[in-house]
Amino acid sequence: MKIQCFIFSWPGQYDKACATEQALIAAGQKVTVINSDPDNTPGHWVNLGNAAYFTQQWLAACQRFDADVMFHVQADATYHDWPGLFEAAVDDFHKINWGIYAPNVDYTWYDSAMCDVSSVKVSIPGVRMVSNPDCTCWFLHRDVIDKFRALPWDWSFHQLGWGVDLLVCGYSYLMKRPILRNYNHTVDHPRGTKYNSTQAEKEMVELFHRCDTDMQNVILAIRNNKESLVKYLS
Numbered sequence: 001m002k003i004q005c006f007i008f009s010w011p012g013q014y015d016k017a018c019a020t021e022q023a024l025i026a027a028g029q030k031v032t033v034i035n036s037d038p039d040n041t042p043g044h045w046v047n048l049g050n051a052a053y054f055t056q057q058w059l060a061a062c063q064r065f066d067a068d069v070m071f072h073v074q075a076d077a078t079y080h081d082w083p084g085l086f087e088a089a090v091d092d093f094h095k096i097n098w099g100i101y102a103p104n105v106d107y108t109w110y111d112s113a114m115c116d117v118s119s120v121k122v123s124i125p126g127v128r129m130v131s132n133p134d135c136t137c138w139f140l141h142r143d144v145i146d147k148f149r150a151l152p153w154d155w156s157f158h159q160l161g162w163g164v165d166l167l168v169c170g171y172s173y174l175m176k177r178p179i180l181r182n183y184n185h186t187v188d189h190p191r192g193t194k195y196n197s198t199q200a201e202k203e204m205v206e207l208f209h210r211c212d213t214d215m216q217n218v219i220l221a222i223r224n225n226k227e228s229l230v231k232y233l234s
Contacts, residue, residue: 001090003139004067005031008057011050013075014040020073020082027083029071034060054135054161062149069093070145073137077105079187088182089139092124099144099177100169102133103185110134115181119227126184131226133181135165136189140172147171153210160196163204167211170218173232 005024009017017033024031033045036052046060061072071086079085089101104112115130122128148168158164172179208219221228 001069001093002067003029003069003071003086003090004065005029005071005073006061006065007031007033007073007075008054008061009033009035009037009040009045009075010053011037011039013037016078017075020075020078023082027086029082029086030067032061032064033075053159055155055158055164058161058164059155062145065142065145068142070140070142071138072135072140073187074135074189077137077187077189079103079137079185081185085182085185088185092127092180092182093141095124096122096180097177098180099141099172099175100133100138100179102130102138102179102181103187104181104183105134105136105189106186107189107191108134108136112183115226117226117229119230120178120233122180124180124182127180127182129178129229130181131179131222131229132165132169133179135161137187140168141177143175143177144168144171147175157206158203160200160203162200163207166204166219166222167207167215169222170211170215173218173222173229174214176233178233 007017007020014037021031021033034057035045035047036050038050041047048056085103110132115132117129117131120129169179
């Protein structure tokens with residue numbers, strides 16, 4: 001399985017981005033840093049400028065993605081055992097044909113209570129099916145990314161990224177591919193956000209209304225009725 005890694009960096013994250021980049025390279029991974037920090041612009045990074053937020057970084061990663069699986073991590077997330085996480089992701093894919101796979105994150109709105117689908121018992125110890133694993137650190141199969149890349153949208157309406165996670169999670173379930181979170185691996189992630197939540201919410205609502213009925217229904221299930229996601233796997 002060929003994995004291609006993307007780190008998203010922004011002002012204030014340079015040191016962490018460099019550390020994660022070197023750790024992933026040392027683990028034998030191909031890494032691209034998508035950067036919006038105008039004060040730190042290594043020549044081998046993809047430097048988009050300070051106006052690029054999550055959506056623009058995500059589009060840049062999707063444009064450059066050419067592998068079996070995309071691994072994406074935000075620069076402010078750190079972990080001590082990337083090789084172990086990657087090994088688990090590959091091993092578990094051969095056991096369960098997941099569409100999205102992720103470690104646990106020690107601070108996320110999508111915590112265990114919010115996202116675990118309790119009615120589904122996964123046969124792998126410490127691994128659970130979830131509605132949405134959060135987009136802080138995750139693996140996405142090419143099939144999911146290809147569905148996203150096929151959208152004929154002009155993304156100029158969207159900047160901060162809210163809802164991108166819902167789209168790709170929706171595609172995974174619409175393709176009958178479970179989303180798994182491995183609670184044996186927990187990455188460190190600081191609390192809080194500097195995003196303008198009012199703007200982000202507005203963008204997410206517009207994104208939702210651009211979706212077709214099937215996608216709207218699965219997004220509503222992800223956000224409001226996680227146990228109903230079981231029907232997408234039958």
